[in-house]
Amino acid sequence: xxxxxxxxxxxxxxxxxxxxxxxxxxxxxxxxxxxxxxxxxxxxxxxxxxxxxxxxxxxxxxxxxxxxxxxxxxxxxxxxxxxxxxxxxxxxxxxxxxxxxxxxxxxxxxxxxxxxxxxxxxxxxxxxxxxxxxxxxxxxxxxxxxxxxxxxxxxxxxxxxxxxxxxxxxxxxxxxxxxxxxxxxxxxxxxxxxxxxxxxxxxxxxxxxxxxxxx
Ligand SMILES: O=C(O)CCC(=O)C(=O)O
Ligand SMILES: [Fe+2]
Numbered sequence: 001x002x003x004x005x006x007x008x009x010x011x012x013x014x015x016x017x018x019x020x021x022x023x024x025x026x027x028x029x030x031x032x033x034x035x036x037x038x039x040x041x042x043x044x045x046x047x048x049x050x051x052x053x054x055x056x057x058x059x060x061x062x063x064x065x066x067x068x069x070x071x072x073x074x075x076x077x078x079x080x081x082x083x084x085x086x087x088x089x090x091x092x093x094x095x096x097x098x099x100x101x102x103x104x105x106x107x108x109x110x111x112x113x114x115x116x117x118x119x120x121x122x123x124x125x126x127x128x129x130x131x132x133x134x135x136x137x138x139x140x141x142x143x144x145x146x147x148x149x150x151x152x153x154x155x156x157x158x159x160x161x162x163x164x165x166x167x168x169x170x171x172x173x174x175x176x177x178x179x180x181x182x183x184x185x186x187x188x189x190x191x192x193x194x195x196x197x198x199x200x201x202x203x204x205x206x207x208x209x210x211x212x213x214x215x
Contacts, residue, residue, distance in 0.1 A: 006081065006124060008059060008203040022050035022057075022095040027106050030179070033170065036162065038144070039186035043172055044179040048150060051177035054095055055152040058205055061092045064122055079196075080121045080128040087116040087212055096150075100209050103148050103181075110183060111146045115209035123156060123204045126197040133191060134163060135208075137215035140187040145214050148181045149174075153204035160192045174204075187214075 030044045048054065064081035083092075091097050096118060104114030123129070134140070135147050149158075151174035158180060160170040172180060182192065194206075 006059065006064065006122065006203070008124065020050035020053065022048065022054035022093065024095070024099045024102050025049055027102065027179075030181075035160070035170065035184075035186065035190060037185055037189035039182070039184045039190050041160070041170065041172065041186065042179075042181040042183065045175055046177045047179035048095075048099075048152070048177035050095070051152055054093060055176075055205060057093055058120070058152070058207075059122070059203070062120055062122075064120075080123050080130065082122075083120040085118040085120075091118055092120075096207060099150060099207075103209060107146055107148075107181070107183075111211060113211050115146075115148060116212040117210050117214075119208040119210065119215075121206045121208075123153075123194065123206070125203065126199055126201045129196040130194045132161070132193045134187040135182075135210065135215060136187045138213045139211075140214040142188070144184050145187055145211060146181060146183045147187065147214070148179065148209040150207040150209075151178045151180065151204065152176060152207070154202040156194050156197070156201065156204050158192060158194055160186075160190050163189050163191050174206075 025047050030042045033041045062083045064083055067078040067082055068075050069078055085091055100115045153176060155173050155175045158172045158174050159168045161168050174180060
């Protein structure tokens with residue numbers, strides 16, 4: 001099912017950078033947090049310029065889908081809207097293709113094959129979320145990999161904990177235009193989630209770049 005461009009009254013945009021052409025900024029401010037079990041997370045706040053314009057264009061241009069999934073005997077709505085771009089498919093904005101290129105070049109030592117696919121999620125408000133999981137369908141179930149995420153719109157927390165349960169070990173507040181990269185064994189040995197929040201938050205878009213064969 002393709003949803004109509006969602007009506008998203010909550011997004012105010014920032015006062016800075018309005019009207020800027022969307023494009024990725026330099027990566028030298030990236031900071032790495034090493035985690036146990038050979039995992040790590042890189043974070044760069046405010047990586048993207050023109051994030052307001054990019055957010056607006058993605059809301060309108062991307063064929064957002066509402067999905068359902070089976071849970072025991074019920075079919076429940078997945079609490080976020082989704083879109084997926086396979087390798088070779090034109091991304092919904094040229095700035096995302098540029099982002100994929102610069103990320104591939106920056107991480108060439110750790111990810112020789114570069115980033116291939118893009119998954120997009122739209123969290124409409126604080127009730128939308130993603131539960132604890134690792135991106136370990138495919139090659140990432142057995143091998144180290146990288147997943148790079150561009151966050152746009154209202155801030156939401158990305159939380160991490162070692163696979164198998166326990167309290168949150170790392171909480172990253174992801175803001176408008178931020179980059180976060182999960183690397184090493186992170187998808188196999190850690191879980192991540194974007195929890196629901198009762199704070200009054202507007203919409204957020206997450207763009208995830210992954211290598212071929214990783215979901
Ligand atoms: O919203 C995010 O940035 C995380 C999304 C995510 O973990 C996923 O789609 O696999
Ligand atoms: Fe994920």
